[in-house]
Amino acid sequence: MKSFKLLFPAxxxxxxxxxxxxMNRKNNINNLQTAKDSSGIAVVELFTSEGCSSxxxxxxxxxxxxxxxxxxxxxxxxxxxxxxxxxxxxDRFSDAAYTKRQSRYVEWLHLQTLYTPQIVVNxxxxxxxxxxxxxxxxxxxGLSHPAKQLQFTGTVxxxxxxxxxxxxxxxxxxxxxxxxxxxxxxxxxxxxxxxxTLSHVQIVRALATAQTDEKTVLLNLPADFSxxxxxxxxxxxxxxxxxxxxxxxxxxxxxxxxAN
Numbered sequence: 191m192k193s194f195k196l197l198f199p200a201x202x203x204x205x206x207x208x209x210x211x212x213m214n215r216k217n218n219i220n221n222l223q224t225a226k227d228s229s230g231i232a233v234v235e236l237f238t239s240e241g242c243s244s245x246x247x248x249x250x251x252x253x254x255x256x257x258x259x260x261x262x263x264x265x266x267x268x269x270x271x272x273x274x275x276x277x278x279x280x281d282r283f284s285d286a287a288y289t290k291r292q293s294r295y296v297e298w299l300h301l302q303t304l305y306t307p308q309i310v311v312n313x314x315x316x317x318x319x320x321x322x323x324x325x326x327x328x329x330x331x332g333l334s335h336p337a338k339q340l341q342f343t344g345t346v347x348x349x350x351x352x353x354x355x356x357x358x359x360x361x362x363x364x365x366x367x368x369x370x371x372x373x374x375x376x377x378x379x380x381x382x383x384x385x386x387t388l389s390h391v392q393i394v395r396a397l398a399t400a401q402t403d404e405k406t407v408l409l410n411l412p413a414d415f416s417x418x419x420x421x422x423x424x425x426x427x428x429x430x431x432x433x434x435x436x437x438x439x440x441x442x443x444x445x446x447x448x449a450n
Contacts, residue, residue, distance in 0.1 A: 231263040231339075231437045232332035233425060236319055237292045237308045240281040241274030243382035248307030248319025253391045255329070263339075264329060265423050265437050266392040267368055271306060279381030283374070283390070287397050291366075298432030313427055313434040340438035342367070344409075344422040345445060351409040355424065357402035358436055362429045369396040369409055369442075372419040395420075402426070417442050 238245040252266050269288035270281045307319025311328040342355035353367050371393040378386050400407035426436040
């Protein structure tokens with residue numbers, strides 16, 4: 191009973207703090223939701239892992255943004271990197287290609303090392319993924335600057351996704367297309383998050399790069415692809431400094447279907 195009496199207030203306080211943090215996050219995101227519409231974009235790239243105990247708060251942050259923000263040009267991409275896979279738990283969504291993309295940001299942003307959770311906004315600035323205030327401010331800033339909308343369509347052809355696109359004529363730029371699974375849950379049975387059920391949104395499941403002077407690129411579909419609750423996000427990015435100059439999204443089309 192004595193232990194219970196000592197533990198109960200601490201448990202209550204922890205619950206109060208958690209509720210307060212949730213309400214503050216909801217209010218902050220709502221403030222972003224009600225901000226004046228603009229022609230800007232905010233590409234939010236999260237580098238995360240199921241094997242990283244610091245990552246769930248960052249996953250929760252982008253989940254809140256994804257669920258509460260509507261009619262905004264916000265593009266969320268969650269890359270599950272693979273360098274945590276040797277720490278006791280292999281993330282089923284991890285891929286070396288996503289670690290390679292994060293490594294490009296180490297070069298572009300003149301960083302010392304890779305780390306998780308990391309959020310990069312518009313290829314121009316990076317933050318600890320759980321730093322809610324900094325991330326929301328960066329999103330707001332991105333939306334306030336006019337940007338271009340990338341136009342493309344994606345059609346399933348067998349086990350491939352054919353993406354037809356029209357790029358902007360910009361020097362030293364290239365395109366990146368991501369096939370995104372809208373949501374998933376994982377029960378983690380080992381590693382730093384052992385025993386937790388993790389919720390994910392906007393999971394990058396496949397990635398392809400393309401040149402601006404081409405018109406089509408093919409992307410391999412994952413074995414568990416089902417078309418529903420998936421989307422394609424495309425980016426045009428400066429190869430010199432990593433800044434993203436255009437972005438867009440498209441639903442995945444069946445053969446013969448018209449684009450949305």
